Amino acid sequence: MAGQVPLWHHYVQAIRSREASRVQDFQRAEDTLLTLLEHVHALDARFLVDYSHHLEAFQFALRSSEGPLDMQVPLRVDADTLQIEELGASEPGAGPLLCRLGIPREVPGLEPWMAEDVFSASSECDAKCCGYIVPSKVLGVLKDLLVAAMVHCKHHGLIAPGSLSAASLQEEQLQLSLLVSSGWRKIRFNIVPVLRRKCGVPGLEGARFTPGFPEGTLRRIVSHGVDLVPTSAQHWRVCTSYLLTRLLGELGAxxxxxxxxxxxxxxxxxxxxxxxxxxxxxxxxxxxxxxxxxxxxxxxxxxxxxxxxxxxxxxxxxxxxxxxxxxxxxxxxxxxxxxxxxxxxxxxxxxxxxxxxxxxxxxxxxxxxxxxxxxxxxxxxxxxxxxxxxxxxxxxxxxxxxxxxxxxxxxxxxxxxxxxxxxxxxxxxxxxxxx
Structure with a gap:
């Protein structure tokens, strides 16, 4: 086996030699997307811009595969003010936890999320919630904003000609896909609206606190909470991608x-x-x-x-x-x-x-x-x-x-x-x- 060691290390060195260029490709594509999302925010303050993507760049550099990447768009709403109704898993033992985002009655500051373009009123008179933030409506609004922002950015020369393709935005699906050119490489991003929930993480009460990581790492990372993302026309789901990427970053140290x-x-x-x-x-x-x-x-x-x-x-x-x-x-x-x-x-x-x-x-x-x-x-x-x-x-x-x-x-x-x-x-x- 000793004679085979150089072969393994040579292979890894070939992979490492591409990491710097992949980080640069990601950052160029990210700059284009952030320019677009900044104008989305200017058009509708309910959608925020997340500038903290260093972990995504680090993870992209590790990969050879070219699957789509998520670009999260946080919603400007305090999760603690919402009534999060947990509905269980989509299938027993298979899918992630599902939930609905309810607007409680007579809670100030939630008026922007009670607009007809993202809200559906409850038909139950005695319900705790007056209605719900509907994922399909949120995606529809975000899709229109992306198109408008793209037209604006191209017209004012804020993004390079041909750097963005919105053809996949026309597809009827629960994700907004953009193809971004970065040098000779094209990177596909899924634009995902997210609600960031810091407390009372649903579905993670049984998380395993295992060895193999520095003491307290897993508990500290899980305590930050999870994202809730669209999973159907009416439902949101728990997404732990950010937590797993943070754990991967800990391994890198x-x-x-x-x-x-x-x-x-x-x-x-x-x-x-x-x-x-x-x-x-x-x-x-x-x-x-x-x-x-x-x-x-x-x-x-x-x-x-x-x-x-x-x-x-x-x-x-x-x-x-x-x-x-x-x-x-x-x-x-x-x-x-x-x-x-x-x-x-x-x-x-x-x-x-x-x-x-x-x-x-x-x-x-x-x-x-x-x-x-x-x-x-x-x-x-x-x-x-x-x-x-x-x-x-x-x-x-x-x-x-x-x-x-x-x-x-x-x-x-x-x-x-x-x-x-x-x-x-x-x-x-x-x-x-x-x-």
Whole structure:
């Protein structure tokens, strides 16, 4: 394996070499969008401009995939003055928490949000709320404002000709999509109205406060609250994207190859498993969640000091999620990120397992890296072990993943070896599969 280390590091260095240019591309596109949104605010003060996107630039630099990015537009309303009616999940154990934003009776300062263009009156005479802020109406108003702002900015030369495409704004959907040119690159942004709620975070009461992060980090970040974003014509939903990105930023401050492993797998996913983005498959958000779980399940700093070992720690968690067809949301207990979509999990599993067995072909950047590949690193026993968490959630623990990892690397820590031995006796019947 020592002979393969330069190949891994060379691949990561090639990814890192693109980070500065990607940050510059993001910032140029962001400048164009902020100019547009500043005029949106000038036209309608109910919509604010958020200038704090350094975490989004940092996350964009990690990616090789080119999926759309969210540009949040905060609503100018105090969440504490609203009546937030929680309705439960869209589907049991699958979707995010849904809610409605009610306007309480006789509360001053909410008159702008009782205008007909964003408000729907309640038909119940004895209801606590006189009506609700309707997401489809908010999106409709924001769409018209974006078009008007675009015309103004182009007419006054505030944005470069051809830098914005609003063709997708004409589509009838619960998102406003803009294509922004940044040099030779085009970046798609979803313009998302958000209500920022600081207190009483719905749906996060069961958040896991896990090891792997500096003490108090997870609790401090979760205490900031969440965003509520449109999810249907009448309903809003809890969105934790900002919290997860902040957690990713915390990992970036730690020593080791945590973020390198994410960048490497995202590039392999984009170029190999998804054929340059032409095929459906895992997203950067899927891989980010897997990394967060891997950092929790492998909390020791020494777990991340060696690049190849760091990548395999993420891989064993990803393979287990694909084999059990379950990827738990890191903050919202019971929510499965692999459900509710059209992913071909069987095909994705084959891609990921193929890389785990013999990664060298995917890590070759040009012909000078061609060479003999070592024998496969996984066998039937590992594939059988991967199925266990589907039948018994107790296996979702460090000892179980150490067992998987030990098929490839040697774990030295005595306490962890003892835990591995205890869990191994529960799985000794699997030994016969290799005989």
């Amino acid at each position: 730690l020593r080791g190859h945590r973020l390198d492993s994410l960048s490497l797998l995202d590039r392999v996913n984009h170029e190999r498993w998804r054929d340059g983005g032409r095929e459906p498959g895992l997203t950067f958000d899927h891989l980010k969640t897997v990394l967060l779980w891997a950092c929790s399940l492998f909390p020791a700093p020494e777990d991340w000091t060696e690049l190849q070992g760091a990548v395999y720690r993420v891989l064993v968690v990803l393979l287990c999620c694909l084999a059990s067809r379950t990827l738990p949301h890191f903050l919202q207990a019971g929510r499965d990120l692999l459900q509710g979509g059209s992913l071909d999990l069987g095909t994705i599993y084959q891609h990921v397992e193929g890389f785990a067995r013999q990664p060298e072909a995917a890590l070759r950047i040009h012909a000078t890296h061609l060479g003999r590949s070592p024998p496969p690193r996984t066998g039937h026993r590992v594939r059988a072990l991967l199925q266990l968490p589907a039948s018994d959630p107790a296996y979702w623990a460090t000892a179980y993943f150490d067992v998987l990892l030990d098929k490839i690397f040697t774990v030295q820590d005595k306490d962890r070896v003892a835990a591995m031995q205890r869990i191994f006796w529960k799985t000794k019947s699997l030994d016969s599969m290799d005989s």
